[in-house]
Amino acid sequence: MRVLLVEDEEDLRQVISAGLRDAGYAVDTASDWPEADVMLDLVPYSCVVLDRIVPSGDTLLPLQERRRRGWTTPVLCLTALNEVADRVDGFHSGADDYLAKPFAMVELVLRVGSLVRRAPERLPVVLRYADVELDEVRREVRRAGVLLYPTPKEYAVLHHLLLHPDEVVTRTALIEHCWDEMADPVSNVVDAVMTGLRRKLGEPALIRTVRGHGFRLTDRTDPS
Known part of the structure; x- marks a missing residue:
């Protein structure tokens, strides 16, 4: 199972990548949305871990556009923006789950696993x-x-x-x-x-x- 991690903070990107790889996932990384957008067109990812704010701006806008085009890959929104209104915006824009920073790595891995299992195309558990x-x-x-x-x-x-x-x-x-x-x-x-x-x-x-x-x-x- 292959995961795309979109995170602009290099240290955090390395920590999350290592944690997901230790859990058995293949992990590709991108530091900004334009790079991630290209990768999403090339690889059928099982899940995307998406930092909400990256150098190119708020990723909810391009996420919403992809959802409008029928894109169904599960998305875990990982961000420091954790007010109720922020979470509502995330879900309305197409995020499947929302995890606030700081977080426990074990929880992130469990949430990714849950999203992968709930994906429409998954086989029996x-x-x-x-x-x-x-x-x-x-x-x-x-x-x-x-x-x-x-x-x-x-x-x-x-x-x-x-x-x-x-x-x-x-x-x-x-x-x-x-x-x-x-x-x-x-x-x-x-x-x-x-x-x-x-x-x-x-x-x-x-x-x-x-x-x-x-x-x-x-x-x-x-x-x-």
């Missing part, structure tokens, strides 16, 4: 394939009823594979959905995470390498 079960609410993974302990990145990769069972998922697709703009597309980050995930899932193996293409989650003996 429990994803299953063979004897593997992933609970999006508890962020738990089990195989044959046994609780596993994947890292946040392993969880993100498994989540994406579970959304596309018995399909070939390319390395590029995994990087786009599970990493962010900091990831090197030619590095072995995908292989390293996949090795750890396979080890934790155990036998019989469910993740197959499709050479030259990517990976497939399958319980078929012949996945071709």
